[in-house]
Amino acid sequence: MPLFIRSLLHQQPPRSRCGAFSLQMSTTLTDDHQNNRTVTIVQRGPKHIVALKPPAVVCHHSGWTGSRSKLKRGEEPEIPMLQRVRDALHDIDTRSAEGDNLPVRKVNLIHRLDRGASGALLLTYADDDENSSATTASLIDALQSSDSIKTYVALVRGEGILRGEDLKEKGWFEVSRPIKDESGVEKEATTLFNFIAGQPEISEDGEVTQPRMSLVLARPKQGRWHQIRRHLNGISHPIIGDSTHGHSKTNRLWKEKLNLPGERICLHLARIQITQSNEVPDGIDVSCPIMDDMLQMLRVYAPEVLESALPTLEEEGILCKADREYEVGKYEIPEELLEIQLKNKMLNDDGKVEILSQGENFVVANKPPAVVAHHSSWTYTRADPRRRWKEPTPMLQRVRDACNKRVNLIHRLDRGASGALLFAFAEAEKVNEDGEKVACKITKALIESMQSQGATKTYLSLCDGNMEWNGINYHEKGWFTFDNPVSDENGNIIKDCRTDFRFIASKTMEPVTEEDNDEGRKVAIVLARPHTGRYHQIRQHLSSGTIGHAILGDSSHGRSRTNRIWKKNYNLIKERVCLHLAHLHVPRTEYTDEIDVTCPLPPDLTKVLGNFPDLIEEARPILANEGIII
Numbered sequence: 001m002p003l004f005i006r007s008l009l010h011q012q013p014p015r016s017r018c019g020a021f022s023l024q025m026s027t028t029l030t031d032d033h034q035n036n037r038t039v040t041i042v043q044r045g046p047k048h049i050v051a052l053k054p055p056a057v058v059c060h061h062s063g064w065t066g067s068r069s070k071l072k073r074g075e076e077p078e079i080p081m082l083q084r085v086r087d088a089l090h091d092i093d094t095r096s097a098e099g100d101n102l103p104v105r106k107v108n109l110i111h112r113l114d115r116g117a118s119g120a121l122l123l124t125y126a127d128d129d130e131n132s133s134a135t136t137a138s139l140i141d142a143l144q145s146s147d148s149i150k151t152y153v154a155l156v157r158g159e160g161i162l163r164g165e166d167l168k169e170k171g172w173f174e175v176s177r178p179i180k181d182e183s184g185v186e187k188e189a190t191t192l193f194n195f196i197a198g199q200p201e202i203s204e205d206g207e208v209t210q211p212r213m214s215l216v217l218a219r220p221k222q223g224r225w226h227q228i229r230r231h232l233n234g235i236s237h238p239i240i241g242d243s244t245h246g247h248s249k250t251n252r253l254w255k256e257k258l259n260l261p262g263e264r265i266c267l268h269l270a271r272i273q274i275t276q277s278n279e280v281p282d283g284i285d286v287s288c289p290i291m292d293d294m295l296q297m298l299r300v301y302a303p304e305v306l307e308s309a310l311p312t313l314e315e316e317g318i319l320c321k322a323d324r325e326y327e328v329g330k331y332e333i334p335e336e337l338l339e340i341q342l343k344n345k346m347l348n349d350d351g352k353v354e355i356l357s358q359g360e361n362f363v364v365a366n367k368p369p370a371v372v373a374h375h376s377s378w379t380y381t382r383a384d385p386r387r388r389w390k391e392p393t394p395m396l397q398r399v400r401d402a403c404n405k406r407v408n409l410i411h412r413l414d415r416g417a418s419g420a421l422l423f424a425f426a427e428a429e430k431v432n433e434d435g436e437k438v439a440c441k442i443t444k445a446l447i448e449s450m451q452s453q454g455a456t457k458t459y460l461s462l463c464d465g466n467m468e469w470n471g472i473n474y475h476e477k478g479w480f481t482f483d484n485p486v487s488d489e490n491g492n493i494i495k496d497c498r499t500d501f502r503f504i505a506s507k508t509m510e511p512v513t514e515e516d517n518d519e520g521r522k523v524a525i526v527l528a529r530p531h532t533g534r535y536h537q538i539r540q541h542l543s544s545g546t547i548g549h550a551i552l553g554d555s556s557h558g559r560s561r562t563n564r565i566w567k568k569n570y571n572l573i574k575e576r577v578c579l580h581l582a583h584l585h586v587p588r589t590e591y592t593d594e595i596d597v598t599c600p601l602p603p604d605l606t607k608v609l610g611n612f613p614d615l616i617e618e619a620r621p622i623l624a625n626e627g628i629i630i
Helices: 081-096 130-144 227-234 248-257 292-301 303-315 335-347 377-382 385-390 395-403 438-450 537-543 560-569 603-609 613-625
Strands: 038-044 049-053 107-109 118-125 149-157 172-176 190-199 202-204 207-210 213-220 267-274 284-287 327-330 354-358 362-367 407-409 418-425 456-463 480-482 499-508 522-530 579-586 595-598
Touching (some): 049 081, 081 107, 081 327, 118 130, 130 267, 149 292, 190 227, 190 303, 354 595, 362 595, 395 407, 395 418, 418 438, 418 595, 438 579, 456 603, 522 613
Antiparallel strands (some): 107 118, 149 213, 149 267, 202 207, 362 418, 407 418, 456 522, 499 522
């Protein structure tokens, strides 16, 4: 059975002076209708579809709209109405067909609505044949004919008075003024307006208690670029929320104090009337109820305007509530876009920080990947110092801002790594009985405790390999100590460096083609506990010729081709080294209690491991015994 609009009803808004008036259709941007990824189909015929377009959604992707920018910011990808309607129709038809595998039917737009506008959107089926092309052309011509009518409802700034003339007394009147299109070519444009009701502004103690606004009906005779918006602005009554042709001060007032959504233009296509033709023998006459957000603005800030307008709205066939049940279908966001969203979200973080544990003199924070612990000469040369602001905010500043206290780093994590990062509070005014600065002593005590034998740092790493190398099965060894020398930042050999390793589980993927070799098809989960803190110690030890299991994503010590394969096929994000400090234990000091913190896996590593559910199940009980939860 089809899903109907009444399943999406939400609580009614507070009643106003409009008496029994109420809205029965929930279509605001913040309700379940949007969150559930659904589309309301207002009317359907053999060759046409009328869908409800909500505000802040584009009709189709284009270079003009820039509508993919949300995806780049790591926000949920924007799915245009064209794709939404296509998927929704398939969802409705599939459920009605009781499981039959129906093909997805393409659709074409007959007209467009601005991103911030809402209302009835007319489409037609676009099956791959000559008839569908003819239907599309015929409906476009029919909508553009002088016999067709599109009636919009607009909320505008102004009380309906222009140069002393009361526009509300004029009824329907005509505004003819040429309009330049996107290319700068001037074209004739005529729009009919009917100012139904308006109110003046009332202020008390400098605060606006009743905004100056009017409710206007508009019928454009052509479909020029921003025609209604520009004509209303030309008669000094710009549409509320119109940042291009509107009044910026009024828009700021509505957005900052009166709860107008950021991308909302108070313009709604409420009714479409198309005369009979071969493609639509009965013609089209469809009304799309005014959106709840516009009605709520009227209920709260202009109830008398709404009450006065209701008889005219009814006379013009404009609905303020759903007059019947509407079909509702679901649309899907493609999996590849969700994967891109996750990667971009990790790369475009908001600069905030998660605090894992905090005491009187210390704090442990969760460091995300691709973020440095602090600025240094390395980041100075890596990024032009004049453009350092483009670097993600370092952890030192994040923790300082989150705790509102100065902090000192006790240890560091590589930019591409993630996990628990320990800081000491560095309040300069604190001194002990001998007049010594306590902050320095706290920092020194924590560093010494971190370097003591009683401290443990347990890292989880994802490595390139199957736990065997040069005939040695490292999985069978359990915990073992590796003490090969490593190189420091300048290439000098450091001999005193030891790391304990435990190989937990591994998986080898099947080759896609017969030509595929082993590269990029193996992954092993390895735990590491360094006894010393040398430069890239764990990374160098794992990539050594003795162990041969380079960490995935390690561009300095790993395999470039393997890393490229994992970034392309397995959701590995840019600048990510698959090394995570999952458990930190620091013994008690004179100034701090024992610190024992577990840091959960970040979303990007969870996404990578999500490709291998059997590997997770094999590793989970072993990791749990080590105090690590995945």
